[in-house]
Amino acid sequence: MSPILEINDLKNRARRRVPKMFFDYADSGSWTEGTYKANENDFSKIKLRQRIAVDMTNRSLKSTMVGQDVAMPVALAPTGLTGMQHADGEILAAQAAEEFGVPFTLSTMSICSLEAVAEKTKKPFWFQLYMMKDRDFIANLIERAKAVGCSALVLTLDLQILGQRHKDLRNGLSAPPKFTPKHIYQMATRPLWCLGMLRTKNHSFGNIVGHAKGVSDLSSLSSWTAEQFDPQLNWNDVEWIRNLWGGPLILKGILDIEDARMAARTGADAIIVSNHGGRQLDGAPSSIEVLPSIADAVGDQIEIHMDGGIRSGQDVLKAKCLGAQGTYIGRPFLYGLGADGKAGVTKALEIIRHELDVTMALCGKRDINSLDASIIYPPQGLQN
Numbered sequence: 001m002s003p004i005l006e007i008n009d010l011k012n013r014a015r016r017r018v019p020k021m022f023f024d025y026a027d028s029g030s031w032t033e034g035t036y037k038a039n040e041n042d043f044s045k046i047k048l049r050q051r052i053a054v055d056m057t058n059r060s061l062k063s064t065m066v067g068q069d070v071a072m073p074v075a076l077a078p079t080g081l082t083g084m085q086h087a088d089g090e091i092l093a094a095q096a097a098e099e100f101g102v103p104f105t106l107s108t109m110s111i112c113s114l115e116a117v118a119e120k121t122k123k124p125f126w127f128q129l130y131m132m133k134d135r136d137f138i139a140n141l142i143e144r145a146k147a148v149g150c151s152a153l154v155l156t157l158d159l160q161i162l163g164q165r166h167k168d169l170r171n172g173l174s175a176p177p178k179f180t181p182k183h184i185y186q187m188a189t190r191p192l193w194c195l196g197m198l199r200t201k202n203h204s205f206g207n208i209v210g211h212a213k214g215v216s217d218l219s220s221l222s223s224w225t226a227e228q229f230d231p232q233l234n235w236n237d238v239e240w241i242r243n244l245w246g247g248p249l250i251l252k253g254i255l256d257i258e259d260a261r262m263a264a265r266t267g268a269d270a271i272i273v274s275n276h277g278g279r280q281l282d283g284a285p286s287s288i289e290v291l292p293s294i295a296d297a298v299g300d301q302i303e304i305h306m307d308g309g310i311r312s313g314q315d316v317l318k319a320k321c322l323g324a325q326g327t328y329i330g331r332p333f334l335y336g337l338g339a340d341g342k343a344g345v346t347k348a349l350e351i352i353r354h355e356l357d358v359t360m361a362l363c364g365k366r367d368i369n370s371l372d373a374s375i376i377y378p379p380q381g382l383q384n
C-alpha cells in the first residue's frame with residue numbers, strides 16, 4: 001500500500017473505500033464548483049517568506065478558539081452525513097479530535113446523534129445548528145446540546161436555501177438516501193464499508209428522527225428537511241438563539257464586510273469566514289481572498305475564524321497570518337475517515353500539524369500566536 005504523506009493520499013484512499021455517491025457528496029461543490037476550486041487554489045497564490053539562521057527550537061502550536069485551549073488552531077468543521085463516509089463516523093471523528101486536542105463540531109444533519117457522540121467521548125464537543133422553521137424543535141435541540149455539555153454553538157447562516165450540487169443529482173443522492181439497484185451495487189463493491197454499516201445502529205439522522213414533529217423514520221424525514229430550512233432567517237433570530245444558548249456562540253458563513261459588521265453587533269463570540277466549502281453560492285470569492293478585509297473591518301470587535309480549502313498546514317499558517325484566530329477543516333477529515341476510520345482522521349490532523357510546524361520554523365517563527373502578515377507575500381493577501 002502506498003504511504004499516506006499528504007491529505008490527497010487520504011482522498012485517493014477514501015475514493016477506493018467509500019461508495020461513490022457518498023464520496024462524491026463530500027468531494028463536490030455547487031454548480032460549476034468554481035468557488036469550491038478557488039478555495040483550494042487561492043491558497044497557492046500566497047507565498048511564504050523564508051528566513052535563515054534564526055533560533056527554531058521550542059516551537060509551540062498551542063492556541064485558543066473562543067477562549068478554549070486547542071493543540072493547534074484547527075477544528076473539525078460540521079459536516080452532514082458524516083456517518084455515511086464510515087460507520088459511526090461522527091463518533092470516530094469526535095474521538096480522534098478529542099485525543100488530538102482540537103474541537104470537533106457535530107452537524108445538525110449528522111447521522112450519530114448528540115447523545116450517541118456524548119456517550120462515546122469524554123470531553124465537550126461543539127454543536128452546529130441550522131435554523132429550521134419549527135422553533136420548538138430548535139429550542140429542544142439547543143436544550144439537548146446543553147444537556148450533553150457542548151461547549152460552543154456554531155450557528156450556520158449561509159444555508160437558508162440549498163445550493164445545487166450536480167454530482168449528488170447525477171448520483172441520485174437524496175437526504176435521506178434512497179437506495180436503487182445502482183446504489184446497492186456501489187455499496188457492494190465496498191465490502192469493508194458495508195461491514196461497518198451492518199454492525200452499527202447509527203443509520204438515521206439522530207438529531208432529527210424521533211425528535212422533530214412528524215418525523216418518526218427516514219421516509220418522513222425527506223419531506224421535513226425539504227421544507228424546514230428557514231428562508232426568513234434574520235438577525236433577530238440570531239439574538240433569540242444567543243439568549244437561548246447562553247454559551248460561546250460562533251456565526252458561520254460570513255463572506256461580506258457588511259454582514260461581518262452585523263454579526264459583530266450581535267454579541268456573538270466569533271465569526272467563521274466561510275462559503276460552506278463552495279457548496280452554496282457558486283461564484284462567491286474564496287474564503288482566503290476575503291479573510292483579510294473582514295479581519296481589518298471587525299477583527300478588533302470579534303474573534304475571526306475561517307474555513308474553506310485548507311489542505312495543508314501551510315494553508316493554516318497563511319490563514320493565521322491573514323487574521324484568523326482559528327481555522328476548520330471539512331473534507332480533509334472526511335477523507336481521513338473514509339480512508340481509515342478514526343486512525344484516518346488522526347492521520348489528517350497529524351499531517352497538518354507536521355506541515356504547520358515545519359513551515360512555521362522555516363519562516364523563522366516559533367509561536368503560532370506570533371504569526372502575522374510579515375511572513376507572507378503579498379502581505380495584504382489577495383484582496384485588491
Ligand code: FNR
Binds near residue numbers: 026027108274307310
Ligand atoms: C459541509 N459543510 C457544512 N456546514 C455546516 O454548517 N453544516 C453542515 O451540515 C455541513 N455539511 C457539510 C457536508 C460536507 C460533505 C461538506 C464537505 C461540508 C461545510 C463545512 O462545515 C465547511 O464549511 C467546509 O467543509 C469547509 O471547507 P473544506 O475544508 O471542506 O474545504
